[in-house]
Amino acid sequence: MRNLDLVSTRRRFFIFSGALLLISLVLLAIPPTLRPGIEFTSGTTTLLRFERSVEQSALRAAYAELGHDEARIQSTGPDEYLIRTRKLDVPDTALIEVAPESIEIEPADSGLGSLLLGAEGASGEVALRVFRFGEVCDFGDEIVGVPAGSEARILEEVRGCEQPAEDGEDDGEAADAEGGEGSDTAEGGEADDEPAAVLAYRVQVDGDDGELLTGFVAPADTRPLDATGAADPDLSPEELGERGVIEDELGKRFGSFEVLEFASVSAVVSKQAVRNAAVAVVVASLFIMGYIVFAFSSMPHPFRYAMAGIIALLHDVLIVLGAFSLFGKLFGIEINLMFVTGLLTIIGFSVHDTIVIFDRVRENVTRAPGAPLAENVNAALVQTLGRSLNTSITLIFTILALLWLGGPTIESFLLVLLVGVIAGAYSSIAIAAQVLVAWEEGDLSRLLSRFRRGNAASAS
Numbered sequence: 001m002r003n004l005d006l007v008s009t010r011r012r013f014f015i016f017s018g019a020l021l022l023i024s025l026v027l028l029a030i031p032p033t034l035r036p037g038i039e040f041t042s043g044t045t046t047l048l049r050f051e052r053s054v055e056q057s058a059l060r061a062a063y064a065e066l067g068h069d070e071a072r073i074q075s076t077g078p079d080e081y082l083i084r085t086r087k088l089d090v091p092d093t094a095l096i097e098v099a100p101e102s103i104e105i106e107p108a109d110s111g112l113g114s115l116l117l118g119a120e121g122a123s124g125e126v127a128l129r130v131f132r133f134g135e136v137c138d139f140g141d142e143i144v145g146v147p148a149g150s151e152a153r154i155l156e157e158v159r160g161c162e163q164p165a166e167d168g169e170d171d172g173e174a175a176d177a178e179g180g181e182g183s184d185t186a187e188g189g190e191a192d193d194e195p196a197a198v199l200a201y202r203v204q205v206d207g208d209d210g211e212l213l214t215g216f217v218a219p220a221d222t223r224p225l226d227a228t229g230a231a232d233p234d235l236s237p238e239e240l241g242e243r244g245v246i247e248d249e250l251g252k253r254f255g256s257f258e259v260l261e262f263a264s265v266s267a268v269v270s271k272q273a274v275r276n277a278a279v280a281v282v283v284a285s286l287f288i289m290g291y292i293v294f295a296f297s298s299m300p301h302p303f304r305y306a307m308a309g310i311i312a313l314l315h316d317v318l319i320v321l322g323a324f325s326l327f328g329k330l331f332g333i334e335i336n337l338m339f340v341t342g343l344l345t346i347i348g349f350s351v352h353d354t355i356v357i358f359d360r361v362r363e364n365v366t367r368a369p370g371a372p373l374a375e376n377v378n379a380a381l382v383q384t385l386g387r388s389l390n391t392s393i394t395l396i397f398t399i400l401a402l403l404w405l406g407g408p409t410i411e412s413f414l415l416v417l418l419v420g421v422i423a424g425a426y427s428s429i430a431i432a433a434q435v436l437v438a439w440e441e442g443d444l445s446r447l448l449s450r451f452r453r454g455n456a457a458s459a460s
Contacts, residue, residue: 004385006429007378007437013430014438017315024322027329034321035328037336037412040277044088044243047261049080052130052143054254056081062253066246072332080260087264088242112157115201115222118148126150128215130255131158131200139200143215143255152203152222155214156252159196202252214256277340281317284344285310288351295355299362304439309354312432316350316423317343323419335412342416350424353391354432357384361433373440377433385429392425 028034056073059081063071072084117126125145132140137158146152200216207213243262250257292306299305320343327333360380361373368376399418406414438444 004382005378006381006385007374007434010430010434010438010443013434017427017431020322021315021318024318024325027322027325030325030329032325032328034325035332035334037334037339040335042087042265044085044264045261046083046085046243046259047076047080048083048250048257049077049260050254050257051079052141052255053079054081059083059250059254062250063246066249068246074332088246112154114151114153115203115224117146117150117152117203117205117217117222119221120223122148122221124148126217126221128203128205128213128217128255130253131202131216137199139216139218144213146205146213150205152201152205152217154201155204156202157198158200158202158216159198212256214251277337280340280344281347284347285313288313288347292351292355292358296358296362299365301440304436305358308432308435308439309351309358311435312354312424312427313347313350315427315431316346316420319423320346320416320419324415327415333412333415338410338413339416342413342420345413346416346420346424349421350427353388353424353428356387357381357428357433358436360384361436374437377437381429381433388425388428392421395421 056075060071060073063069063073063083063085068085070086074082074084076082124147126148127142128144128146129142130140132138198219200218201222202214202216205213247259289306289310292309293302296302296305324333324335324339328335357380360383361377364371364376364379365373396418399414399421403411403414403418
């Protein structure tokens, strides 16, 4: 281990890093450069968990019918979906940035009163079902069973759906049977104002544990209350906001669900987020540079230590950006404020590892001031190699465990840490310390001289 010469191979390190940076720049040059999240573009995200199984395609179709063809729907767990749309028009009272507890959607009182579930004399349970709307309307799967005799609030009456014709009855006979009285009425010159029969009630029942159960029930499975409570008027779409309209429609189609998270960001806020993120990275880099210059002011050329640290830092940032550009193109992973938080964390980690090596270089220079800098730097790298690798590998295992067990909320943060820790462990050994030696031994000057001589020869 003591005979390991890491400094003499710095050109290979520089070539490998140059290839990685070139790949990152190419990925960033191919649109989309990065896939911005809601914090960097105006929009709304909603995290929903349904009580029953809901297909992603059915949910996407529902949003499309509600005027949100742009909705991006991602499954985050069993019957749980993260939905990204353009910014919804919602009142301030409908905004919940992060809900610490799940929120049960309770549609507004319809003003239709209440009823009892189960026909007269019924016992056991009454099934609340899904009601399928279409050319022919009928009941679908059972959502939940409710004890007969339970009081239910009527949220909606389903009327006027096209019903299937009875066996042995063709379309003309069905039309005559359905409109016979209407024809007689038409001959008499009077309009038929009788409302269509109720095909189903959408009701809401209080469950045993306090949760609200919502579903459809057939009129034959209900009976009236002796007296119904006073009803509040319907809320208008303006009062509900676009969020309320969407959630109410989802409740009608898919039954009860919970809103786990709801966030809406305007274009003004997103621009400020982009600016603040860029400022945060620049300010952090300047403070790091100033600190390194101060910490190594007793060494010859302390500014070189600062520049070597910043070069390694920029190396790590570019690799992380290139990786996220690739992740966005292949897997649709977005960058958000958690991404910025992870990036700042990686900047700190990378510089911390670099300063540990530089500090060992300072100790070696103090002990052997007459030795070449390359020899002291190589000794520092060998002395700290085990510590750097052990720290990084331990952290990588922790991050992988969190990626496996954690949710989508911190996914961007963990991915930044994973890529950044690997890049930072590499750059502190292969970039920062090597740049210090290359600067001391004039590698950059020789490279520029060769470039100038090549240009002069080609010109002559």
